[in-house]
Amino acid sequence: MVDCPRHTDHGQPGVTPLLAVLCQRIARSGPLTVAEFMATALGDPGHGYYTTRDPLGCTGDFTTAPEISQMFGELIGLWCADLWQRSGGGPRILVELGPGRGTLIRDAMRAIPGGSGPITVHLVEISPALRQRQRQTLRHLDVTWHTSLADLPQGPSIILANEFYDALPTRQFERARDGWHERLVGFGEEDGRLQFLAGPVIDPGPLIAPDILAAAQPGDIVEHSPARLDHVTALAQRLTAQGGTALIIDYGPAHSAVGDSLQAIRAHRPAPPLAEPGQADLTTHVDFASLADAARRAGACIYGPVTQRAFLRALGIELRANTLLASAPPARRRQITSALDRLIAPDQMGILFKVLAIAHPEAPVPAGFA
Ligand SMILES: C[S@@+](CC[C@H](N)C(=O)[O-])C[C@H]1O[C@@H](n2cnc3c(N)ncnc32)[C@H](O)[C@@H]1O
Secondary structure (H helix, E strand, C coil): CCCCCCEEEEEEECHHHHHHHHHHHHHHCCCHHHHHHHHHHHHCCCCHHHCCCCCCCCCCCCCCCHHHHHHHHHHHHHHHHHHHHHHHCEEEEEEEECCCCCCCHHHHHHCCCCCCCEEEEEEECCHHHHHHHHHHCCCCEEEEEEECCCCCCCCCEEEEEEECCCHHHEEEEEEEEEEEEEEEEEEEECCCCEEEEEEECCCCCCCCCCCHHHHHHCEEEEEECHHHHEEEEEEEHHHHHHCEEEEEEECCCCCCCCCCCCCCCCCEEEEEECCCCCCEEEEECCCCHHHHHHHCCCEEEEEEEEEHHHHHHCHHHHHHHHHHHHCHHHHHHHHHHHHHHHHHHHHHHHHHHHEEEEEECCCCCCCCCC
């Protein structure tokens, strides 16, 4: 049994309503895995980070590519239109997983040339607050909301996921001198605050690639996200059985590696991951190699990962920026140039962010992966 934290006054900095939920759970069943902690901090139905707020934009905690510039969504809209055109006829189902404010779909739909048949839009979103925001952004469109991939209508689909997979829970394992231990989250005996603890010795061999385990030194951390792999497997199975292509854009390495990537962001600044559960965004880097492997094992065809820089440049982002610049007043010109830089500069989102496409084996080769 673990004592509840002594600081239960929710007015104190660092003490959040979710702490009481975590406290009861840890007191009842012992420390949580990092994945369980992430799932509760982000998705608790009463107090989870995503359930309770719109966290995007200047006044929120972080900004994403569609919020930086309309160019991002527009190019993805043209990417979809090109795929549909080369796929022949049939119904057009456009899905976004974790659509935030709905900005990507709004800009994409505006860029898709009309006159070639109706498109039905389906959003997979767990956050009531963000669904409300999406309803406003997309009020001119016919949109259906779902809580999971399994609820989507049948049929060939284009499925978009920008910064969705980084929010899915991740387990962590730490190498010590006596072997591997799962990293857990519990309450410290001294100060009653949340802290990382080492679980019993465990063999992560079945979960983590042997070369990654072999490269780790004492003190190193390796990560494994069953939620992400299960999700991408279901996604690939769907595409293989029903047709279509998914476009996954997120931050993380192209090749699996050792490292602790758990990070919390609050008000556009890094925050300690355990400090204020439910009040900060929590993510880990997406391991694109293991995502691609899982999708391949499910029978899908894989394109990439390529860097966001290479992908957006291949789709013509510089050309689009020049077109916007040509008719923009000076203040707007500065915004366009700075947005272009944020999206593709190597020291900004250009290299850290990767793009992966997962497709039915007979779907056309998607643009941007030459
Ligand atoms: C970082 S935001 C990205 C938003 C948007 N794609 C963008 O680029 O602006 C993560 C989004 O995923 C949603 N989300 C997180 N976990 C989810 C889950 N398990 N199922 C569905 N949506 C989820 C959040 O509510 C939010 O809309």
